[in-house]
Amino acid sequence: xxxxxxxxxxxxxxxxxxxxxVVNKAxxxxxxFILTIPDKFLDSTETYLVKRAEPDDKxxxxxxxxxxxxxxxxDKPPDKNGSPMLxxxxxxxxxxxFKEYMSRVIYPNHAAMAFMITPPLSYRKTQExxxxxxxxxxxxxLDIPLKKKTTKTVTTKDGKTTTEVKEEIDHRAIAExxxxxxxxxxxxxxxxxxxxxxxxxxxxxGEISNRQQVLPKEELxxxxxxxKMRELKSLEAGGVIDMPTMDESIDGDTIDLPPFKAD
Numbered sequence: 251x252x253x254x255x256x257x258x259x260x261x262x263x264x265x266x267x268x269x270x271x272v273v274n275k276a277x278x279x280x281x282x283f284i285l286t287i288p289d290k291f292l293d294s295t296e297t298y299l300v301k302r303a304e305p306d307d308k309x310x311x312x313x314x315x316x317x318x319x320x321x322x323x324x325d326k327p328p329d330k331n332g333s334p335m336l337x338x339x340x341x342x343x344x345x346x347x348f349k350e351y352m353s354r355v356i357y358p359n360h361a362a363m364a365f366m367i368t369p370p371l372s373y374r375k376t377q378e379x380x381x382x383x384x385x386x387x388x389x390x391x392l393d394i395p396l397k398k399k400t401t402k403t404v405t406t407k408d409g410k411t412t413t414e415v416k417e418e419i420d421h422r423a424i425a426e427x428x429x430x431x432x433x434x435x436x437x438x439x440x441x442x443x444x445x446x447x448x449x450x451x452x453x454x455x456g457e458i459s460n461r462q463q464v465l466p467k468e469e470l471x472x473x474x475x476x477x478k479m480r481e482l483k484s485l486e487a488g489g490v491i492d493m494p495t496m497d498e499s500i501d502g503d504t505i506d507l508p509p510f511k512a513d
Contacts, residue, residue: 263292263367269334270324272367277339283357284367291364303365308347312356315342317369391430394423 262271326335
């Protein structure tokens with residue numbers, strides 16, 4: 251029976267009833283500063299917070315360091331005396347600034363304090379957000395009309411002027427669409443190649459693992475792996491291994507693996 255994963259607890263700031271809230275886990279010397287931060291800063295958007303705090307390199311570094319220190323103590327049990335594990339601000343600003351800078355510049359500044367204690371976006375989530383926005387823009391590029399309307403004023407023999415509207419092929423839009431489709435095709439083929447390589451490595455790992463009971467350790471060398479890789483390539487060339495086609499979707503995240511050289 252598989253072990254049920256532990257659910258993450260909520261992250262709160264000023265909730266005194268929550269033992270893992272930021273104010274309860276914070277260094278006692280800065281608790282009053284956290285409690286006096288106006289809620290408008292804690293409930294604001296990142297854009298508003300950056301505009302009000304005007305973070306420099308030090309404040310950006312303090313935000314990352316504060317999040318790491320909070321995560322270090324958040325779920326740790328009390329010590330032998332029953333005292334809760336608390337953050338240490340020295341761990342936060344060490345290597346970034348002096349204690350005096352924190353006392354004179356950061357702690358009295360509500361915007362700076364709110365910016366520092368707000369968790370930064372994780373690297374993976376930032377990537378996913380950028381990819382989602384990028385794919386939405388790609389969708390817009392695919393909807394660009396391939397024809398454009400041009401107007402031309404024509405003077406007739408009797409002196410009257412008329413406006414003629416014509417539809418012409420937009421060669422620039424076609425070129426942009428061609429580049430977009432090529433990028434999508436390259437990305438799809440790259441995902442398929444990555445999935446195939448992962449499957450091949452999994453096959454190698456699984457077969458070697460099954461043979462460990464009957465093979466001596468010296469046979470489980472890089473030579474054996476290379477030999478298995480050549481065998482898989484020959485099977486692939488003969489059509490034994492099923493390769494995904496361009497019509498098949500690639501589910502899940504792809505993993506960038508370095509190319510495995512058999513020779």
